[in-house]
Amino acid sequence: MSGPTKAELRKEKIIDTARRIFAEKGVHAATVSEIAQEAKVSEGTIYEHFSNKENLLFHIPEDFTKRRQKTGHYHLNLIQGAANKLRAFAYIYTELFYENPDYATISLLYLKGNPNFRQTPGYQSIQDWFRHLTEIIEEGIESGEFRTTIQPYIIRALIMGAIDQVTVNWLMAGKKTNLMETVDPIIDAVMEGILNPEVGEDAHWSNWHRTKARLRNKPTQDNE
Amino acid sequence: MSGPTKAELRKEKIIDTARRIFAEKGVHAATVSEIAQEAKVSEGTIYEHFSNKENLLFHIPEDFTKRRQKTGHYHLNLIQGAANKLRAFAYIYTELFYENPDYATISLLYLKGNPNFRQTPGYQSIQDWFRHLTEIIEEGIESGEFRTTIQPYIIRALIMGAIDQVTVNWLMAGKKTNLMETVDPIIDAVMEGILNPEVGEDAHWSNWHRTKARLRNKPTQDNE
Amino acid sequence: MSGPTKAELRKEKIIDTARRIFAEKGVHAATVSEIAQEAKVSEGTIYEHFSNKENLLFHIPEDFTKRRQKTGHYHLNLIQGAANKLRAFAYIYTELFYENPDYATISLLYLKGNPNFRQTPGYQSIQDWFRHLTEIIEEGIESGEFRTTIQPYIIRALIMGAIDQVTVNWLMAGKKTNLMETVDPIIDAVMEGILNPEVGEDAHWSNWHRTKARLRNKPTQDNE
Amino acid sequence: MSGPTKAELRKEKIIDTARRIFAEKGVHAATVSEIAQEAKVSEGTIYEHFSNKENLLFHIPEDFTKRRQKTGHYHLNLIQGAANKLRAFAYIYTELFYENPDYATISLLYLKGNPNFRQTPGYQSIQDWFRHLTEIIEEGIESGEFRTTIQPYIIRALIMGAIDQVTVNWLMAGKKTNLMETVDPIIDAVMEGILNPEVGEDAHWSNWHRTKARLRNKPTQDNE
DNA sequence: GATGAATGAGGGTTCATTCAT
DNA sequence: GATGAATGAACCCTCATTCAT
Numbered sequence: 022m023s024g025p026t027k028a029e030l031r032k033e034k035i036i037d038t039a040r041r042i043f044a045e046k047g048v049h050a051a052t053v054s055e056i057a058q059e060a061k062v063s064e065g066t067i068y069e070h071f072s073n074k075e076n077l078l079f080h081i082p083e084d085f086t087k088r089r090q091k092t093g094h095y096h097l098n099l100i101q102g103a104a105n106k107l108r109a110f111a112y113i114y115t116e117l118f119y120e121n122p123d124y125a126t127i128s129l130l131y132l133k134g135n136p137n138f139r140q141t142p143g144y145q146s147i148q149d150w151f152r153h154l155t156e157i158i159e160e161g162i163e164s165g166e167f168r169t170t171i172q173p174y175i176i177r178a179l180i181m182g183a184i185d186q187v188t189v190n191w192l193m194a195g196k197k198t199n200l201m202e203t204v205d206p207i208i209d210a211v212m213e214g215i216l217n218p219e220v221g222e223d224a225h226w227s228n229w230h231r232t233k234a235r236l237r238n239k240p241t242q243d244n245e
Numbered sequence: 246m247s248g249p250t251k252a253e254l255r256k257e258k259i260i261d262t263a264r265r266i267f268a269e270k271g272v273h274a275a276t277v278s279e280i281a282q283e284a285k286v287s288e289g290t291i292y293e294h295f296s297n298k299e300n301l302l303f304h305i306p307e308d309f310t311k312r313r314q315k316t317g318h319y320h321l322n323l324i325q326g327a328a329n330k331l332r333a334f335a336y337i338y339t340e341l342f343y344e345n346p347d348y349a350t351i352s353l354l355y356l357k358g359n360p361n362f363r364q365t366p367g368y369q370s371i372q373d374w375f376r377h378l379t380e381i382i383e384e385g386i387e388s389g390e391f392r393t394t395i396q397p398y399i400i401r402a403l404i405m406g407a408i409d410q411v412t413v414n415w416l417m418a419g420k421k422t423n424l425m426e427t428v429d430p431i432i433d434a435v436m437e438g439i440l441n442p443e444v445g446e447d448a449h450w451s452n453w454h455r456t457k458a459r460l461r462n463k464p465t466q467d468n469e
Numbered sequence: 470m471s472g473p474t475k476a477e478l479r480k481e482k483i484i485d486t487a488r489r490i491f492a493e494k495g496v497h498a499a500t501v502s503e504i505a506q507e508a509k510v511s512e513g514t515i516y517e518h519f520s521n522k523e524n525l526l527f528h529i530p531e532d533f534t535k536r537r538q539k540t541g542h543y544h545l546n547l548i549q550g551a552a553n554k555l556r557a558f559a560y561i562y563t564e565l566f567y568e569n570p571d572y573a574t575i576s577l578l579y580l581k582g583n584p585n586f587r588q589t590p591g592y593q594s595i596q597d598w599f600r601h602l603t604e605i606i607e608e609g610i611e612s613g614e615f616r617t618t619i620q621p622y623i624i625r626a627l628i629m630g631a632i633d634q635v636t637v638n639w640l641m642a643g644k645k646t647n648l649m650e651t652v653d654p655i656i657d658a659v660m661e662g663i664l665n666p667e668v669g670e671d672a673h674w675s676n677w678h679r680t681k682a683r684l685r686n687k688p689t690q691d692n693e
Numbered sequence: 694m695s696g697p698t699k700a701e702l703r704k705e706k707i708i709d710t711a712r713r714i715f716a717e718k719g720v721h722a723a724t725v726s727e728i729a730q731e732a733k734v735s736e737g738t739i740y741e742h743f744s745n746k747e748n749l750l751f752h753i754p755e756d757f758t759k760r761r762q763k764t765g766h767y768h769l770n771l772i773q774g775a776a777n778k779l780r781a782f783a784y785i786y787t788e789l790f791y792e793n794p795d796y797a798t799i800s801l802l803y804l805k806g807n808p809n810f811r812q813t814p815g816y817q818s819i820q821d822w823f824r825h826l827t828e829i830i831e832e833g834i835e836s837g838e839f840r841t842t843i844q845p846y847i848i849r850a851l852i853m854g855a856i857d858q859v860t861v862n863w864l865m866a867g868k869k870t871n872l873m874e875t876v877d878p879i880i881d882a883v884m885e886g887i888l889n890p891e892v893g894e895d896a897h898w899s900n901w902h903r904t905k906a907r908l909r910n911k912p913t914q915d916n917e
Numbered sequence: 918g919a920t921g922a923a924t925g926a927g928g929g930t931t932c933a934t935t936c937a938t
Numbered sequence: 939g940a941t942g943a944a945t946g947a948a949c950c951c952t953c954a955t956t957c958a959t
Contacts, residue, residue, distance in 0.1 A: 028943075049273050053929060063945045068930065104440070130358035134350075134413055158439075167439045175407070175430040176439055178414075182406030183399070189358055190402075206399040214438030215382075215391045215400055216328070252918080277954060278921095287920040289956080298954065476939080497721050501933060502942095511941040512934080522933065552888070574806075582802035582861055606887075615887045623855070623878040624887055626862075630854030631847070637806055638850075654847040662886030663830075663839045663848055664776070700922075725950065735924045740951065924956075935945075 032070045033084070035060045040081050044123035048078055048131050079141045081127050085117060086146040093150065103161025108208045110154050111180055112201075118188045119200045125188050133185075154180065176211065183207045256294045257308070259284045264305050268347035272302055272355050303365045305351050309341060310370040317374065327385025332432045334378050335404055336425075342412045343424045349412055357409075375401065400435065407431045480518045481532070483508045488529050492571035496526055496579050527589045529575050533565060534594040541598065551609025556656045558602050559628055560649075566636045567648045573636055581633075599625065624659065631655045704742045705756070707732045712753050716795035720750055720803050751813045753799050757789060758818040765822065775833025780880045782826050783852055784873075790860045791872045797860050805857075826852065848883065855879045 038060035042051045053074055057064040071077040093113050100106050118125035132138045158176050161167035187203045262284035266275045277298055281288040295301040317337050324330050342349035356362045378401050385391035411427045486508035490499045501522055505512040519525040541561050548554050566573035580586045602625050609615035635651045710732035714723045725746055729736040743749040765785050772778050790797035804810045830848050833839035859875045 031944095052927085054927095057946095064930080064947095065932085065945055066943080069943070074929070126358075134354035134417070136417060139417060161439070165441055168437070168441050171434055171439050172430050175411075175427065175434055178410040178427075179403055179407040179431065179434055182408070182410030183403040184406070186402040186406030186409065187399075193358070193360060193363060203399065203402075206396050207403065210395055210399055210403055210435070210438070212438050212440050213392075214434070214436050215385070215395050216436050217389055217392050276952085281921090288954085289920050290918085292955070293918070500931085505942090513936085513941050514939080516934070517939070578806035582798075582865070584865060587865060609887070613889055616885075616889050619882055619887050620878050623859075623875065623882055626858040626875075627851055627855040627879065627882055630856070630858030631851040632854070634850040634854030634857065635847075641806070641808060641811060651847065651850075654844050655851065658843055658847055658851055658886070659882070660886050660888050661840075662882070662884050663833070663843050664884050665837055665840050703923095724948085726948095729925095736951080737924055737953085738922080741922070746950070920957100920959085922956105922958095924953100926953105928952085929950100931949085932947100933945105935943105936941100937943100938941085 031062060031066065035062060035067055035070060035077070036080055036084065039077050040123045040127060043078060043081070043131065044126040048074075048127075053077075075137065078127070078131065079138055079143050081124065082132065082143050082147060085121065085124055086143065086150070089113070089117065089150060090146070094153070097153070097157075103157050103164060103166045104212060106157045107154070107161070107180070107211075108204075110157060111184060111204050111208050114181070115184050115188070115201060115204045118184075122192060122196055126192055129185055129189055129192075151177065151181070179211055180207065183211075255286060255290065259286060259291055259294060259301070260304055260308065263301050264347045264351060267302060267305070267355065268350040272351075277301075299361065302351070302355065303362055303367050305348065306356065306367050306371060309345065309348055310367065310374070313337070313341065313374060314370070318377070321377070321381075327381050327388060327390045328436060330381045331378070331385070331404070331435075332429075334381060335408060335428050335432050338405070339408050339412070339425060339428050342408075346416060346420055350416055353409055353413055353416075375405070378404065403435055404431065407435075479510060479514065483510060483515055483518060483525070484528055484532065487525050488571045488575060491526060491529070491579065492574040496575075501525075523585060526575070526579065527586055527591050529572065530580065530591050530595060533569065533572055534591065534598070537561070537565065537598060538594070542601070545601070545605075551605050551612060551614045552660060554605045555602070555609070555628070555659075556653075558605060559632060559652050559656050562629070563632050563636070563649060563652050566632075570640060570644055574640055577633055577637055577640075599629070602628065627659055628655065631659075703734060703738065707734060707739055707742060707749070708752055708756065711749050712795045712799060715750060715753070715803065716798040720746075720799075725749075747809065750799070750803065751810055751815050753796065754804065754815050754819060757793065757796055758815065758822070761785070761789065761822060762818070766825070769825070769829075775829050775836060775838045776884060778829045779826070779833070779852070779883075780877075782829060783856060783876050783880050786853070787856050787860070787873060787876050790856075794864060794868055798864055801857055801861055801864075823849070823853070851883055852879065855883075 035056065039051075039056050042056050042059065045051075053067055054064055056077075057067055060067075067077065071080060096113065097106050097109055100109050118128075132144075138144050154177050155173045158167065158171070158173040162169055162171065162173070184204070184207065187207075188200060191198060191200045259280065263275075263280050266280050266283065269275075277288055277291060280301075281291055284291075291301065295304060320337065321330050321333055324333050342352075356368075362368050379397045382391065382395070382397040382400050386393055386395065386397070408428070408431065411431075412424065415422060415424045483504065487499075487504050490504050490507065493499075501512055501515060504525075505515055508515075515525065519528060544561065545554050545557055548557050566576075580592075586592050603621045606615065606619070606621040606624050610617055610619065610621070632652070632655065635655075636648060639646060639648045707728065711723075711728050714728050714731065717723075725736055725739060728749075729739055732739075739749065743752060768785065769778050769781055772781050790800075804816075810816050826849050827845045830839065830843070830845040834841055834843065834845070856876070856879065859879070860872060863870060863872045
C-alpha cells in the first residue's frame, strides 16, 4: 500500500541528478561531488547506493527500461500487422529520446560504445527490447507482409541506426526541431525503398542491379 | 621534391600512436605520457604539435579525410547513376572503418558526439564528405532514378546510421565477422524497401498506409 | 549469581572479533563496519561500548590481563627459588602469545609502541605484571641466587626482549614452528651466559673484560 | 667527480622529511601532502620517486643500511675476538638508534612487524647485517670463546631483543636517558649470565637445573 | 626544436562517527 | 539499548600541462 521508501526516493533522486549532469557536462567532466550537491545528499550516500561513478552511470537506463517494459509491449500487442508494429516501435523508441533528451545523450554517447556497460544487466534489458524489433520483422517475413529476402538484423540496423543518427544530430544542434517528425519519413523509406518503380531497369546506362553484381565480385577494388 | 620533413613524420607518428592507444583504452583512460612513450617522443614534443590532449584527438581524422578526398571523389566520379554511386559511397565509407578499426572506434565513439569537435576544421572536412552523399541522392531524385517523395537527409541518415550501427556492433563484438558483407544488404534494403509488392494493400486488416495516417494524427497517443 | 549479562557477552564478542580482524588485516586496514558485521552487531552498538576505534583496540588486552592476574600470580607463588620463578614467568608469558597469536600480534605490533596506549588502565595492568618479573629478579639478587652486579631492568629487557623478538619472527614466518621450544634456551642462556668458563681470561689476545673497559671510555669513537 | 645530482638530493630530502614526520605523528596520521610541503616539493614529485606512501616508508632505512655497510663491517673487522666483536656490534646497533631516534621509531614500530616490508630489498639488507651477528656468535663457538651449547639464533634474539626493548622504552619515555649506557650491562649479562657461581647447586630447595627438567616435561601444565 | 622532471589542482573513494528511528 | 543509513572530512594518487635546461 505504501509507496517507495525514503531510500528508494533518494536513490532515484541521485540517478535523476546524475542523468542531468552527465548529459550537461559529459560523464568525465561531471564530478561525483557536484552530483551529490545537486541531489542534496552527501557524497558518501552516493557510494552507499552505487559502487562507483561508472556504476551510477550504468544505472541510468534502469528507469526507462522498466517503464518501456510495462507500456511498450502492451501497446505493441494491440497493433496488428508487422508494418504497423514496426512503425509503432519506431515511434516509441524515438519518443523516449525526444521526451528525455538527457537520457538520449547518455544512451547514445556514453553507453552505446562502452564495453563495460555491455556486461551489465541494464544492457541485457535494452537488448531484450531490441530483440523485440527483430521479432516484429521476422513476423512480417513469415506473414508475407515483408519480402522474404530481407535480413532482420540489417533492417533493425537501418531503423535504429537512422533514429540514433537523427537523434544525435538533433541533440548536437540544440534540440530545436521536432524530432518526432523524422520517424515517418524513416519508416516510409524503409518500407518502400528509394528506387522509383516507374523507371525501368534499363533507364540508366548502369542500372543498380548490374552494378551491385559488379561490385560484389570486386569488393575491394577501391583499395590501394 | 623532398618528402615530409622530420617534424612532419614525428607529428604523424604521434597521431598514429594516439589513434591506437585512444582506441585501445579509451580517450579518458589513455594518458599523454603513454602516448609520448610509445611514439618515442617526449611529452613536451606532443605539446609542440598539439595545444592539448583533446586537440590531438581532433587531429586523428585528418589523415583519413585527406586520403578520402583524393581517392573517394575520384572513384565516385567515374561511376554513373545515382544508385551505383550511392552503393559505391557505402562501400568506401564502410571500408575505411573496416580497414582502420581504431579510426572507426575514435570516430564513432569519441568524435561523433563531441560538441567541441563540431567546431573544428576536421569536422568540416567530414561534413563535406557527407554532403557528397546528399548530393548523390538529390542527383538520383532529379534524374528520376529515385522517388521524388524521399528526403535526402533521411536517406543519408538511414544509410550512414545503419553502417555506423553495424560498425559499432562489429567493433564491440571483437571484429570477428566480415564487416564488408553488411554493405550490400543495407543498400539493397534501402533501394527496394522491405514491403512485399506481391501482397496487395488490403491483404492486412490494417494496412500500413492507413496506420501511418492514423499515427501521424496522434503522434503522442502512447504517452502517459 | 547469574552469569554475564547479554550486554557483557555482546561486548566480549566485539572484542574477540576486533582482535581477530585487527590481527588479520592490521588495525589501520580493518574497518569498524567489518568488525560490526562479523560480530553481528550494528556499528552503533560498537560505539555504545567503546568511544572510538582506538579505544576498542585498547580494550583487547583486558581479557588476557584478567586471566593472567588470576592464574599467573597463583602459579608463581607456588614455585620456590627466583630462577625457577623466572623460568616459569617466561613460560607463562610466552604461552599466552603461543596460545593467542592474534593477541600477540596486537600486543607486539600495535600496542607496545603506541603512546596513547601507555595512558590507559590496560597498560597499567600489563605493567603490573611486568613489574612482577622485576621483583622476581630482585628477589634472586637478595637471596644470593643471582649475581649482585646485575641490573633487574636489564635482565627483564633481555628476557622479555628475546621472547618478543622470537614471537614476532614466529608470527611473521607463519607460526609454523613450536614457539614454546625457544623458552628454555633463552632462559638457559640468561642464567649461565655465553662465555666458556673453561677458557681463561688470557686465552684471547683481547679479552672481553679489557675490551669492555676500552669501549666504555670511548663509547662514541665509531661515529663520524 | 660531481656530487649527487639535484634529483638525488631531492629524493633524500623527501626521505629525510618523511622519516621525521612519520616518526613524529605516526605513519598513518602523517599525510603525503604534509611531507611534500615540508620537503618543499610537490606531491607529484613524491610520486615520481616512490610508487606510494608505503613505498616511501620502506625506503627510509636505505641510507642507514648503506652507511652501516660501509663503516660497520670495517670496524668489526678490526676487532679481534668474538666477545669483543659482539660488544662492538651491540654498540654500533644501539648507537644508530641513539643517534637517529626517528629512524629507531620507524624501524621498531612500523617496519619490524610489517609483512610487506619483509618482501623488500631494504629488509634484505637489514637481514644481511643481522646475519653478521649470527656469524660472530658462531665464530665464538668455534674458537672456544663461547660455550658450545648455546644457540646462535637465541643469543641473537637476546641481544637484539634487549636492545630493541630498551630502545622502545627510551623512545616512549621521551629520550631523556642515555641509551648507550644500557649496552654494556646487556652484553655483560649475556656474557656471564645472572646466576651467582659462588652459590652451590643445593643452596636452594629447588635449584634451577632440576626445575628446568621438571618444566620441560610438562610444558603446558599451566594451561586450563 | 626537444626534453622530461616537476607541478598542483582536482577527483574518486573510504570510513570513523553520528543520530533519527 | 540497538540500529544502520547518512554524513563529510580527508586522503592518496593521477596526469595534463609547463618550463628550465
